[in-house]
Amino acid sequence: MSRPIKATVNTAALRHNLYTVKQLAPSANVWSVVKANAYGHGLARCFSALSSTDGFALLNYEEAIFLREAGITQPILLLEGFFKPYDLSLIEAYQLTVAVHSYWQVEALANFAAKKPISVYLKINNGMNRLGFSPDDVATVWQQLSALPSVGKVTLMSHFASADEGEMQMREPLRRLDLATSMLNAPRCYANSAATLWHPGTHHQWIRPGIILYGASPSGRSEDIAGFGLRPVMTLSSEIIAIQEVAPGEGIGYGHRYSTTTTQRIGVIACGYADGYPRHAPSGTPVIVAGKHCHTVGTISMDMMMVDLTHCPEATIGTPVELWGAQLPVDTVGAVAGTLGYELLTAVTQRVPFSVTANEN
Template sequence: MRPARALIDLDALRHNYRLARRLGGGKALAVIKADAYGHGAVRCAQALEGEADGFAVAFLEEALALREAGIAAPILLLEGVLAADELPLVAEHDLWMVVHAPWQVEALARATLPRPLDVWLKLDSGMHRVGIDAEAYATTWQRLRALPQVGGLVKMTHFSRADEPDHERTREQIDTFAAVTAGLPGETSLCNSPALLAWPQARGDWARAGLMLYGASPFAHGHAAGAQLQPVMTLESQVIAVRDLPAGEPVGYGGTFVAPRPTRVGVVAMGYADGYPQFAATGTPVAIDGRPGRLIGRVSMDMLTVDLTDHPDAGVGSRVELWGRQVAATEVVARSQTSAYRLLCGVKRVPLVSVGG
């Protein structure tokens, strides 16, 4: 069997959730959209269900998969419904939904439902993607509050630059949210992962922990709170072939790496079809049998190459960690023209193996 796999540390997942909840000071949703950022949504939800205040997914199909797997905790649809005919299913499966557009308000007003729905009304405080405009927010809140189809009503927004701790945009969005929602009762939700870690002034009743839940920092540079995170995924494989090259010989497609000295090359069963970044540069860190090593040459679809010259005991069967406990995902990101979000969400084809119970 091919040795490539992704180990999913469920104890680390629980640690990161508890950190998010502690930093937020209130309740926290575990964001497990996009198959829990590539970590396996059902298994992550099962690992957290005993302590998570609820979960968040992008759209209805993701929520229904969790319900079918027996997840009974609250689940918030971050995109809300995408069509009016989804509303009965939202009610049937006891889901919460974000309302971010006027047409969703009108769809709710026309719907015949077996029970009122809990709604999170999203303010566009400056992200300018989705959300109710500041001028219309209070009126929309009052309209929803009066509808028999609406039960609980939470006020929320989303930050566009919270991963830049020194940028004033987040402060501006916090101030906009406070001004627009002043006098409107009910719970609030502002913090995504970077805001939880870097913007204590943005705390609300509900936090929404996404990337940090999986142990990856949202910041381009080090951050004190981010250092407390534990990586959940360890992507690993093994050396499947070894060859010795004289100085001056190239390795792989395009000959992007030329051996500067006699070089011992290890071929690893891992490639961009598995989700390892295709454009990771020579020198991207790996761990070889627990010791620091480096990638050399261009990443192929199914294989990549590492430098074994200073690893005399390594050979066929040697374990290679691509990221995880020894190699931080952010170190790979820094050399790969990508982001931590894309890195983790892009993992595919390799089996997910849960550890930590």
């Protein structure tokens, strides 16, 4: 029998989350963001469950080509744009939509003899200072792109750095966008997951939900999305593979970063940092054992982690463990470990076997 750790992807939950997002923005089209191999869930496992989306957004040409060859006919948006001028031939061949965020890309499009115009998303830097043109330059770049025979529809695109932090944090970026684009007759795509949930005024013609499709919170706090009915799509689970009765004053794990104060019943779980579980997760990180909340003790090892079973006497070898999922939100684990659900979901490694379920419960 293989090692008991596994990740289970619930496509019914993914389908439900997309439906929920559509209800939040009923007048907008939806780009389902499937970058990073569908946020670690596996693009090949997920795209069919997202078939009712209006488009797919990702980064890699390989993933875009996979979707096209799998029969996807909806638009596919390359969120980081193209990386070399010769990429435009591939973009044209597979009918991809491309973000444009730099002047060299505008020049490359001007020099490209397209047989069919390429749809473009003009990226605006509204204060995140990552990708995009200055708001002062947007109108000029929009006019340049709109005049090019190689360019088809031009959509305005931006991103919010703090959409999960309340209305006050949105005022300045929205002001910048309004000043830069008020005179432009173009569709808009501004809303990420957080803006989709909490700032309906940003929905416009297109929204770009990512993490919320997979049932995790853009703020990293599971309680922030509790009222939306989103369901976790991935469950990471394993089993107890050994149990030790440890006397008071004994150290647990590498470096003895945890020591027992009383006699404790310590379980060993088949999961470690080589599976993608964060090594820096401290003692006290929650896990679910036999349906009960328990806590890790000691340093996470490459292949194993330890859990206090003192108050879970029914646990034995082979008892199931949920590391995150339907009973334990991934964001809860991330918060204790000093990270986000995003990182945990995308960090699950290739040696963890995946399975797919369509359980509606």
